Amino acid sequence: MTDASLNSPDNARAPRSLTQEDARTKKRNASERRFRAYGIAAICTGLFFLLALLAAILSAGLPAFRQAVVEVPFTLTQEQHDEAEEAMLKTAIYTNYFITSLSNTMQAEGVQIKFDEDAVERLLGKVGGDLRSHFRDNPDQIGEEIEFELAASSRVDRYLKGTFTREDLQGGNRFFMPEDFDLIDAMKEAGLIKQVFNWNFITGVDTGVDNPGGAGIGASVLGSFFMMLVVLVLSLPIGVAASIYLEEFAPKNRFTDFIEINIANLAAVPSIVFGILGLAVFIQFAHLPQSAPLVGGLVLTLMTLPTIIISTRASLKAVPPSIRDAALGVGASKMQAVFHHVLPLAAPGILTGTIIGLAQALGETAPLLLIGMVGFVARYPDTFLEGFLEPNSAVPAQIYNWAARSDAVFTEKAWGGIIVLLLFLVTMNTIAVILRRRFERRW
Amino acid sequence: MNDMRIVERDVQQNDVKIAAKGVQVYYGDNHAIKDVDVEIEDKTVTAFIGPSGCGKSTFLRCINRMNDTIDVCRVVGDIHIDGEDIYDPKVDPVQLRAKVGMVFQKPNPFPKSIYDNVAYGPRIHGLAKNKAELDELVEKSLRRGAIWDEVKDRLDAPGTGLSGGQQQRLCIARAVATEPEVLLMDEPCSALDPIATAQVEELIDELRQSYSVVIVTHSMQQAARVSQKTAFFHLGNLVEYGETGQIFTNPNDPRTESYITGRIG
Ligand SMILES: Nc1ncnc2c1ncn2[C@@H]1O[C@H](COP(=O)(O)OP(=O)(O)OP(=O)(O)O)[C@@H](O)[C@H]1O
Numbered sequence: 001m002t003d004a005s006l007n008s009p010d011n012a013r014a015p016r017s018l019t020q021e022d023a024r025t026k027k028r029n030a031s032e033r034r035f036r037a038y039g040i041a042a043i044c045t046g047l048f049f050l051l052a053l054l055a056a057i058l059s060a061g062l063p064a065f066r067q068a069v070v071e072v073p074f075t076l077t078q079e080q081h082d083e084a085e086e087a088m089l090k091t092a093i094y095t096n097y098f099i100t101s102l103s104n105t106m107q108a109e110g111v112q113i114k115f116d117e118d119a120v121e122r123l124l125g126k127v128g129g130d131l132r133s134h135f136r137d138n139p140d141q142i143g144e145e146i147e148f149e150l151a152a153s154s155r156v157d158r159y160l161k162g163t164f165t166r167e168d169l170q171g172g173n174r175f176f177m178p179e180d181f182d183l184i185d186a187m188k189e190a191g192l193i194k195q196v197f198n199w200n201f202i203t204g205v206d207t208g209v210d211n212p213g214g215a216g217i218g219a220s221v222l223g224s225f226f227m228m229l230v231v232l233v234l235s236l237p238i239g240v241a242a243s244i245y246l247e248e249f250a251p252k253n254r255f256t257d258f259i260e261i262n263i264a265n266l267a268a269v270p271s272i273v274f275g276i277l278g279l280a281v282f283i284q285f286a287h288l289p290q291s292a293p294l295v296g297g298l299v300l301t302l303m304t305l306p307t308i309i310i311s312t313r314a315s316l317k318a319v320p321p322s323i324r325d326a327a328l329g330v331g332a333s334k335m336q337a338v339f340h341h342v343l344p345l346a347a348p349g350i351l352t353g354t355i356i357g358l359a360q361a362l363g364e365t366a367p368l369l370l371i372g373m374v375g376f377v378a379r380y381p382d383t384f385l386e387g388f389l390e391p392n393s394a395v396p397a398q399i400y401n402w403a404a405r406s407d408a409v410f411t412e413k414a415w416g417g418i419i420v421l422l423l424f425l426v427t428m429n430t431i432a433v434i435l436r437r438r439f440e441r442r443w
Numbered sequence: 444m445n446d447m448r449i450v451e452r453d454v455q456q457n458d459v460k461i462a463a464k465g466v467q468v469y470y471g472d473n474h475a476i477k478d479v480d481v482e483i484e485d486k487t488v489t490a491f492i493g494p495s496g497c498g499k500s501t502f503l504r505c506i507n508r509m510n511d512t513i514d515v516c517r518v519v520g521d522i523h524i525d526g527e528d529i530y531d532p533k534v535d536p537v538q539l540r541a542k543v544g545m546v547f548q549k550p551n552p553f554p555k556s557i558y559d560n561v562a563y564g565p566r567i568h569g570l571a572k573n574k575a576e577l578d579e580l581v582e583k584s585l586r587r588g589a590i591w592d593e594v595k596d597r598l599d600a601p602g603t604g605l606s607g608g609q610q611q612r613l614c615i616a617r618a619v620a621t622e623p624e625v626l627l628m629d630e631p632c633s634a635l636d637p638i639a640t641a642q643v644e645e646l647i648d649e650l651r652q653s654y655s656v657v658i659v660t661h662s663m664q665q666a667a668r669v670s671q672k673t674a675f676f677h678l679g680n681l682v683e684y685g686e687t688g689q690i691f692t693n694p695n696d697p698r699t700e701s702y703i704t705g706r707i708g
């Protein structure tokens with residue numbers, strides 16, 4: 001009996017009270033409180049930075065989603081129509097009709113101002129052409145009064161938002177003259193200017209420097225979409241097949257260890273390296289079309305594969321081996337065990353990893369710069385196949401492109417693009433979380 | 444251990460079902476089974492007893508080649524079932540495991556419904572022609588696993604939601620559902636209460652009519668109650684193998700005697 005000594009009288013201790021903290025407990029509790037305080041401080045710091053970032057992005061980017069429009073009641077009679085169509089300069093006649101209509105409307109509201117067609121063109125674009133094509137497409141509206149809506153130029157937008165003032169304008173140029181301010185004020189006074197949601201920013205394509213207000217992110221969203229399609233279709237099956245083989249079937253030897261280490265290394269390779277590789281292999285060697293989403297997708301697949309393989313292997317490893325034993329024990333083959341039991345249990349993890357890999361690829365810019373996906377893309381692809389092969393941009397590359405231009409309107413668009421990109425990322429990550437919650441199983 | 448009740452048994456000789464000769468098992472450098480020779484009879488319950496870590500599970504796993512799944516494990520020697528060498532390269536371990544069922548030491552139901560747990564084996568082996576037949580087979584197996592009454596109203600509930608003892612009986616039902624010829628049971632009753640244990644023992648006795656059953660157990664009473672033959676393992680050696688009655692009443696080896704009287708182990 002070794003514990004006899006514990007019962008000897010000199011080891012006996014006075015009974016201790018449970019309501020009184022002894023020195024040791026005090027110390028332990030203090031350190032626990034300290035640790036909690038550190039944790040809360042860390043979270044608060046993180047939250048603060050996140051909020052600051054969000055506030056900055058939203059305040060700078062939200063104006064890109066708003067657009068000033070001028071709404072003018074307009075009637076085109078049949079005679080006016082015929083007269084204009086017979087004239088030499090058809091659109092100029094339409095412009096004149098519009099100017100008459102605009103000044104009449106403003107007069108009716110008690111606003112007096114003189115202006116010419118150049119001012120109208122500077123503020124509202126080529127109104128005559130717009131009107132003509134509107135009535136060509138809707139001939140039944142001839143003779144009726146319609147509310148004709150025209151997008152105001154970006155400078156009108158910025159003047160109304162207060163980021164462009166009379167002091168900013170030095171002398172004036174072909175885009176804007178000092179008297180245009182008066183016309184804007186007059187239209188505003190007459191209640192013709194409205195703020196609407198800028199659908200054109202979502203659906204439009206990139207524009208040149210002379211029309212920054214018309215630039216939209218639509219084409220590059222489509223470019224990103226086609227790239228993600230390529231990435232998903234290639235990296236999910238390849239990644240999952242590779243991981244299943246490595247995890248469940250491959251013998252564990254030097255060679256598979258070597259492969260494993262290399263996959264881990266690949267995941268850490270900077271993305272620009274993949275860009276150079278893509279340039280050398282896909283474009284210069286394989287002669288795939290430059291700037292095409294197909295090539296972008298291939299490059300991003302190379303980048304995403306290691307992420308998917310690593311997360312897939314981790315989720316396969318997390319399936320308890322007893323499940324495999326159980327399946328093998330009732331006479332299932334290895335493949336049946338994997339496909340009937342292991343894979344379904346690992347699926348949520350695989351999906352989460354895939355979505356996170358895709359989200360990473362979606363936000364990637366550097367490799368796209370190298371394969372030329374930062375060009376000026378002013379049109380949508382015509383067919384589905386062209387979507388893969390026609391030169392296009394991607395959302396982050398488009399943002400980069402806009403941010404590099406000098407016009408402040410483009411900067412605003414860049415911030416707006418960031419919001420679009422973040423929305424996509426948040427959506428994807430939310431889907432990942434939901435999938436994980438929904439399919440997570442315990443054993 | 445004089446209070447041990449040893450059932451009256453017929454000492455009739457059955458055919459040899461499993462014959463092992465010179466079996467050695469290594470886990471890397473660890474020599475876990477040392478030169479084991481044993482002949483396990485058909486229509487007989489054979490109990491493996493021995494102290495923890497002596498290699499009972501390891502030897503049991505050799506019989507359906509579950510050790511193949513352990514990378515470091517190496518098996519040397521011959522094991523024949525019905526005269527066929529199961530380690531012959533021509534033998535498909537998957538076919539072998541359909542013939543030699545196994546209940547594992549730790550209950551491991553699939554994270555699927557109770558029904559699917561039992562129906563899985565018959566499905567992959569095509570044992571039922573239609574749904575009605577499968578339903579019948581599932582019910583029969585659950586009854587044999589002594590768990591039917593507890594789960595008949597919730598066959599769609601997940602098998603992992605059962606208690607530990609219920610899970611183990613579900614695993615027994617799953618193993619018998621594939622109609623194996625040999626059933627290997629690794630401590631099937633270690634998580635069961637006495638009532639369920641009695642039911643499982645009844646099942647084992649019933650299975651004996653048609654199958655060969657090998658059971659690993661730490662309960663001397665259980666070995667004595669259910670088995671006709673007993674093998675005593677110690678430190679990887681098969682120390683003694685013979686009629687259960689003789690092992691428990693009149694062991695040849697002093698190590699066997701000290702183990703069953705509780706002095707080693
Ligand atoms: N997967 C494994 N890898 C390496 N060594 C193993 C493995 N499984 C068992 N062993 C070793 O083999 C020896 C026998 O183990 P085994 O599981 O067969 O014992 P057991 O008799 O079943 O014990 P218990 O009664 O506790 O279940 C032990 O020394 C153990 O450490």
Ligand SMILES: [Mg+2]
Binds near residue numbers: 629
């Ligand atoms: Mg064991």
